[in-house]
Amino acid sequence: MRYGMAIDTKKCVGCSDCVVACQTENNIPHGYARDWISETVSGTYPELTLEIRSERCNHCDNTPCVRTCPTGASHVIEGGIVKVTHEECIGCGACVESCPYDARYFHPDGYVDKCTFCDHRVKNGQDPACVSVCPTYCMYFGDLDDPNSEVSKKIATRKTKVLAPEAGTKPQIFYLI
């Protein structure tokens, strides 16, 4: 079992519905976000290309955040989901520093918070909140170990990229390009 995501950059319109869905589902305090939209414009006018991505924790295979956590609050649960035990977090910031995606933030209550792949929903067989609300159906969530899952098929048939592979974290969110 290895949870992962595929996000189709050709279909994403950057509506931020995934961001709002996450904030609602997970009671994210006002002004904070566990996921966000990045727009990358490259090229020289008039030959410009725009890529829109919905970004979040990549639930990496090689997790620098878990490695640098001094108390063990950051940990990996079944399915490769990276989580933080709030009661064990001292708020030192080591994991925030160690994430090349800046996917972690300080909750106003003092602990570090991040995307959980909505493990409380996944447990019941549902998709994460962001995936379930996407109006263009550009996000796919599932088991990367299962070759017949929709997410595996998308990754197998489309050209993909991951973010900052040179950081060596082996991210598990694949962008279809």
Added chain:
Amino acid sequence: MNEELIISGRMNPYIDPHLEVWEWQIPLYLFLGGLAAGLLFFAAYFVMTGKEKKYPTTVKYGPIVAFIAISVGLIALLLDLKHPLYFWQLYTTIRIDSPMSWGAWVLLIITFVALIWIFSYLKEAFPKYNCKIGFISKLMGIFIEETGDSWEWKYPWLKTFEKYAQNNRYAWAWVMAVLSVILGVYTGILLSAFNARPLWNTAILGPLFLTSGFSTGAAMLMIMSKSHEERLSYSRIDLFLIVIELFFITHLFMGFLASSQVKVEAAHYFMGGEFTVTFWVNVIILGLVLPAILEAMELLKYKIPVIIPGLLILWGGVMFRFIMVEAGQIIRYLY
């Protein structure tokens, strides 16, 4: 020209527009930790080599300053935590992978070792009981009593412990020397363990911070010492350490320029980019080159007030850490 623009809808405090998780507390601690490592190492080293008579300030008073530095550093670390009341969670586990975890343990242990050291030299450092600071005087009054010209511990177990500490100074010196090197290296490794921050992620940061810490320690002892001989030998030690530090800094940037794109860009922040003036003026010129020249002149028998190179080195040490921590958080992977 190929330009790239990234717009993000995210505005998490401390993260956006650029990372600012570690503010003044961490660089201050890195400085104080390095300073304490230097002070404790020299004290231990001169006891190990049997030269404690020649270096009275180092052996007797250096560790006291180190203890104060560590205490202030610990308070800074505590203030850095967003969940400060949970700090004890650090001491419920040891995680070898996490520099912060074993660093916290080393810090705890070396604080106690330094205390034992101070304890064993207390009578030699302060032969008369004439403390002017009210609360310290009252606090010590619980444990000691005046006996004519000098003073004595009130309780027999303190006397026994003092005897034990004094008889085992050589062994404690070894323990403290090893721990102080770990403490000094740790201040660098804390940063170099983050592969997400290109500026920090280089193995040379450990030895570089260690050398810089020892150099600030030597500068502090140079300022504190009243013996000309002791001062002169710290001038010599410091000159040597500064040369090594300059070598390490050269290697640091050579390594960046010969590495991947993000690291080349990291080096450019210091060579024409926004940290160029701050870094070269404060760290290289004021903090290393100028004191090195002054110390060399002192060794050539010119009269140099020792406080000038000493303070310059301390200033360079502080600025080096503040710049590295700040710049390291600004320089990131772009995708």
